[in-house]
Amino acid sequence: MKRIGRREAWAGFIFASPWAIGFLVFMAYPLIASIYFSFCDYSVLKPPIWVGLDNYKALLHDELFWKTLKNTLIYAVIALPAGMATAIILAMLLNTKVKGMAAYRTFFFIPSLVPQVSLAILWMWVLNGEHGVLNPILKTVGITGPNWMGDPNWSKPSLVLMGMWGVGNAMLIYLAGLQDVPTQLIEASELDGANSWQKTVNVTLPMISPVILFNLIMGIIGTLQVFTVPYIMFPNGAPEHSTYFYAVYLYDNAFRYHKMGYASAMGWIMFLMILVLTVCSLRMSEKHVHYQGT
């Protein structure tokens, strides 16, 4: 390498070093250390002691581990498609040519800017079974609303409902994707006599399929790690652990029960699950996702 090239390379490394050091110290080291801790009895305060596969074996027999996993999967299976469908529908509506569209777009995006903790506190009052805002609204159309947060059958749906509130970010990404759909393809399908539904299913959705895939993967990661809102709204996963999610149980093990080794094992199981689901999504997408120019 020429001297000037080497100097530039060094300068580059030096400029990148704050990030590299931060990554190594705060991300890579804890990540790798947690593999080791998952095989240890470790409370953070005392030195770790190797216990082999004990933590993983205990997890297999931990009823609450399975319960939180089941809760999380049920939540993901409902919240992910519901959130994606809502975001796509909103994005399509906001992609039409209507007067004052900028205001509508802002209006639908703003809720996603509300911090999670404030959102949780706000919705606790919206969903309150006795004095909440939602039930009187439902009553006006003849529906007797449930005790959303106190009834184990309704606590998870209430979280899904709240999840809709934050679809603004996904909606924005879909909107960007929709604006990238070539107009000549839409016009060609119109010439072929396609109606709105056919245009959406056969042209628009295939053309934004890479965006859908991106949001799907981000959604899988996000819903499987759901934490802040249930942690604030449903202490101890009440009622009856119906809102006790995997990430909350992991946190409790790590920071409340001081079982950092056990929590590390849970973390790695979650990582593997997300990895498998992401790889499956990518594999399945090969047939259904269309990239422009390919």
Place this chain on the structure above:
Amino acid sequence: MDRSAFTIPVLAIAVLGVLFESEQLTAPPPPDGKVHVKYWEKWTAFEFDAMKHVVDEFNKSQDKIQVDILSVSGIEDKTLMAISGGIPPDVVGLYGPNVTQYADNHAVIQLDDLCKAGGIKEEDYIPAYWNIGVVRGHLYALPSTPATTALHYNRALFKEAGLDPEKPPKTIDELDAMADKLTKRDANGHVIRTGFMPGEPGWWNWAWGPFFGGKLWDGKDKITINSPDNVKAFEWIQSFSKKWGASALQSFKSGFGQFSSPQNAFMMSQNAMEIQGVWMYNFIHMYAPTLDWAAAPFPAARPDLPNPTVIDLDVLCIPTGAKHQAEAFKFLQYVESQKGLEMLCLGQKKITPLRKVSAGFIEHHPNPYIKLFIDMAYSKTTISTPKLGIWSQYNDEISSAFDSVTLMTKTPKQALDDVQGRMQPILDQYLDRLHLRGEQ
């Protein structure tokens, strides 16, 4: 002349000025020759002010140590992180139920020798409070502010329901009968007032078993949550849901405001009788000064379990790795003196953990029932959290069983059998690992 020629120098001076000012503001104060003891406490508002007053008095009383008190939220977690990071405070104010978990994790130091040398003696304290700081025969925490619980009842609602406000219930059967009279429904059948709810305020759901004579563990290695006495207590809890409807009660309770607010169910006369601690007076005084209320010993479930009360305690500990342990203990000595504890406990309007009470402590105490709360500390039926390092997890499990029982999705026996089945292996593993480390 070009105006932009001035812009950069002016901006540069402004930035330098801000940097200089920020350095001035954040610079540590000049050394005063004193040892600074860092003290983290969980309290806020008037409770914090009471301890701040004690700290100020200590700082004034000598010129070698300066205690710097800081109110810290989520103190259990933050202290643990600070200890593991090697930067703990010198003194920390924790909750009584934390002590075993902290001691088992070597997060706080043993105080036996320091107390012996410093003249802090077990016999000066009410036994129930001193014992909370003792784990496996060693002392790890000293009492700060203690509490006992009693039945608080709304005298006005008693009168309205045709009950004699001078005769509170003495047995659980009487409590049930009075609760029935005090509970009200509207024309649509919705519950609009409860006489008594075992889940309100919900801080001692674990304690109902011991109120009925049950034990939460055998003191060694067996969880005993599904013992007949505990099952009986949970059957009593479920009787309220059977009587008034699980969802009706759940829905009514969901409308209760926060404890420390004027919307508190007891202060709003939504709940006529409630188990509460000595601190309740402070909040009634603050948010509902006109409330006509009284306190009495909680009704007994059995004649051999008279005057049952939950022993609640805040404690002071010295974290492992604290830099100024000797100075921290000097401060603890000051707080633990009769003068220090009475100053603190009177400031927080609570009782004192000491056997000896100075003349005037009761007379000057604003809580009209303070004598009752002091007497309760000597009750035969004192109930405190078990000394288990897995207590927070065990407590969570009992809370979940409590939910199942009040929602009537499980029978009391089934719910407690489930807790037993879950917690016994967790305790076994916990004890095995202590053994593995040679700590048992």
